[in-house]
Amino acid sequence: MVRVISRRLIQLVATVVALMTLVFFWLRSLPGGPVDALLGERATPQTRELLTRALGYDQPIWVQYGRFLKNVVTGNFGNSIRTGEPVTEVIGRAFPATIELAIAAIIIAIGLGIPLGYLAAKHRGRLLDNATIIVTLVGISIPIFFLGYLLKDWLTQDIHLFPPSGRISTGLGNTDVTGFFVLDGLLTRELDASADALWHLVLPAFTLATIPLAIIIRITRASVLDVLDEDYIRTADAKGLRHATVRKRHVLRNALLPVVTTIGLQTGALLAGAVLTEKVYNWGGLGTLITDSISGGRDYPVLQALILLAAIVFIVVNLAVDLSYAFIDPRVRVK
């Protein structure tokens, strides 16, 4: 077991170093880059030269690479070109914003998805069922950014029901403790800030929840139908158990298994959706950070760190999955 883990850890380090090297050289081969992004229209050739020297771009690429590696090993990803702060701070601030949004979206998707799916299955073939199916199909087919855009237009402009953008009202002066604004308000007893942050969450979370919601409804419906068909339910009914008991004890519990799996499986899709949702609602999370780092001026230090972060998260999770297989299946262990 120890050998498997240590071998995989070495693999992990090797993969990360290889990836970093690749990204480093690739980004440096591209036109434009930091010098272009740091200098506005007013730069003279003289400043350009100064900047090239100041950033060490006049040195051999191997020296630059060595310095980059040394920095990364010490946990220093450099400063963001756009904002001038350390990259770790930029990412650290965006992270809770996206997590807060994603959690809210999942809560909405589950809270609405399971009851709706169950109701649809219960009224199979009737109006409610058909309507639900159509709505979920449209939910999967509509460009999510456009849906967000429409919701925003109707509910913040035509009627001023929700705030149009951001995570909290301007000038509220909330105290930042964890970066999760709803939680921060509770911690510091600034309950108005919590309520305000929650209010700002509603529309973005609904937009982000669209696709997972549609999928959860469909899967709940399908699996409830599957379970209703199973012999043990028929047996239970035949035994004369009360309908409510059957439903509660057998149908829902068994039907929820695939649903629970699906919920866990929506993470990647949620992240892709967050990129669009955050742009629509000016939500300062990872999604906005990704697009801003590209279109807002090729912020390579941030991009490098994001790619690396994604790779590490992915490899670690993969490793965990592999190891859990090893526990379950003895054949893998032998190999």
Add this chain to the structure above:
Amino acid sequence: MATLAENKRRRIEELIARTSEAGGVSLFRDAGRRLLRNPTAIVGGVLILLFLIIAIFAPLVAPHDPVQRFPELTRDLTVDHIPGPTAGHPLGSDPLGRDFASRMIYGARQTLFVGVLATLIGLLLGVLLGAIAGALGGRVDAIIMRLTDVMLALPSLLLAITLVALASQSTQWTVIIAVAVVNVPIFARLLRGSMLAQRESDHVLAARALGVKRHDIVLRHMLPNSLTAVIVQATLTFAVAILDAAALSFLGLGDPDINRAEWGLMLGVDGVRYFEVRPELAYFPALAIILVALGFTLLGESIREALDPKNRR
């Protein structure tokens, strides 16, 4: 992210299981019959057919050239006013004084182009990779499967964004390649898995016992069955390609050539920018995208359902 891979893997296995279970050619006939009785499939089919007809015959259907600017439209055009329907221009103008109706019609063609290419490239590369893995087996198989595992974890939109960052300038090909790449592992696994599963299935064993030649078994029995799974996946891929192209344009990282009439581009750029000036510029492309994506999803799901052994009673 890894869990996304899990999800995709599971769906692939399900699909393989459904399509490989007994049946050769008779399965097609059977499934076809059930498809024709299924109203969902018919709706999907009609939507796609309509879309294909418009796309293929765009030059005949469209009243005008989609990139030409018309003096009668530019005359009243300003940055905060876009002329509505007039004689000869049933849907009015676009933000540059071009015929919006013609652009919508030619849009079908460009959208088809993006969708078909994304699907086709993914399919070809995937089938190739899957075939290599299946044929060589052993270490190569293991490496390829490991690689597909990694790729399965990527949502196509994020890959497309990364591609833009790495390629410097986005083009129409960014989204095509991103969607294609994301689908390569799916197709590869589908083909490989379904062939492996069939090797053990009754009808192949029976054929082998009857002394049918090996390549006959592969061509007549195994490949058709594997392809049904691939077709189902292809219809679903198409919808994703269209939606991703629109999303990239909205993020400002899509196809930069606004002369090109493509629905995603029209919605993501002009539709959003001029929403308050003329909402039709957003509604029409959005509706077109929803209908086409819906068509492909409906048909794909119906085929999948039709192939479901549970429904074969």
Add this chain to the structure above:
Amino acid sequence: MQAGRRRAVIAAGVIAALTIGAAGCAKSDRDSGTDDNKASGGTFIFAGAGDPKNFDPIFNDDGESFRPIRQLYDTLVTHKPGTADLTGGLAESWENDPTGKIWTFKLRSGVKFHDGTALDATAVCANFDRWFNMKGEAAQSQMIYYTDIFGGFAGSPDALYDNCKASDASTAVLTLKKYKGAFPGAFALTAFSIASPAALKQYDGDTVTQNGDSFSYSAFANEHPTGTGAFTFGGWNKATGEITLNRNADYWGDKAKVDKMIIKVIKDENTRKQELRAGTVQAIDFPAPADRKALAAEGYKVLDRPAFNILYLGINQKNNPKLKDLRVRQAIAYALNRAQLVQTKGPGGSAVADEFLPNTVLGYAPDVQKYEYDVAKAKQLLADAGATGLTLNFYYPTEVSRPYMPNPQEIFTVLANDLQAAGIKVNGVPRPWNGGFKDDVQQFGKQDLHMLGWTGDYNDPGNFVGTFFGRGKVEFGDQAMTDMFDAIGKADATVDQTAKKAAFEQVNRDLASKWLPAVPIWHAPPAVVTTKNVVGLVASPLTAEQFNTVSLTK
């Protein structure tokens, strides 16, 4: 199920207990006494379009950083509100000797920095000395305006600065190595705002360190910017994108009418408009051109800044020899239907440009050769020059929006369409603004044609024409157009203002008829929009609004 419910209840209890327990640990940062302030002027919230870099004027060169900096600091010379005309700032008056090299500033008395130290001639000279003696390539490379105007740093032969002496407490005498036409206008540049020498010293103002591909700035630049401005620094909350500025009760000029101003960063123009309508901000910068009319109709105040920018079609004469022929360049000018471009795509208040500078700037000539849209003439000129069937690589930027170029792709499409109609084949090459466009166009000169523009910094023709055509630039093919360089150089070096005006008028005439190194397209004024209750905001052509005059009515 029963057991499950019990577990859920216990879990909820634990979470609640943890939350309440933790509440004791986290302290609210809110100050309780702010309510007394609210009584008078209120809070003015302004939506800006991007993050500032930092708040040390000398290390910045972009509008989003300058917006808060202008409220925190003052310059020696400044602009009359709503114009590009000069008026006294920290200096009540200024004087240039006949050689043009010595500038004498009479300073306002009784002006104090936010840290309580006095603004006197020593403090002013300390700023000039600080800039000139700045050490380290990291710091120097970020002083873009300084390098441009003052030529270089201590030890450099190109450096313009000689010395600055305080002849008495209220008189600062600046001596330059030679005359430069940019002054006195350039003294009004926000980058040359005067900072407190004491605070600079205390908070390590000169320290700029490289970190990876970018730089870290000092505590002065990030947390303790100290100037003389109408507002003091309240903080920058990066998580919410809010920059807070507080009223400076000791300001020497008109004291701010609001108690507090918050600059809220909202990058998306559409979202800025929606926040304005929702009433969460009172003013927005750079509305989308398409939204201006609707906002005005809804009762918002749309304030147009007088145009002080230029969009031009650059011509690189190097790659395609045909472009060296003046007739071909004239054909391009005739082929473009600029009037139609302005009508169909120009933001409100925009106008066709015949020269490379707006008509409010010294040296604008009313009588230059104009190129009215004429396809037949364009075709004729091309035929005369033997350039029919010309194919040109037209580079245009993506992923950018500039006040002079709100939507580059649309402008490119229209211009390319016009050129094609005149028989010039256009090969469009899109490049991201920071991801290759500026490099390809200005460094490597890969293009034949390109779109670019400029927003003026101060009222001087050298700032427009001189920047573009005063020397050989890769952008235009690095041609030895010595006549042009000499004429502009001479005009720029003319000390007498009447002679300078005449010289630049001739330069502009020749640019249009003889040289035509590029085709001016339009002047497109950017706007500011406020709610009805915002009073006293004066839009500046230089995007240099001062917010101390703003008040909020009920």
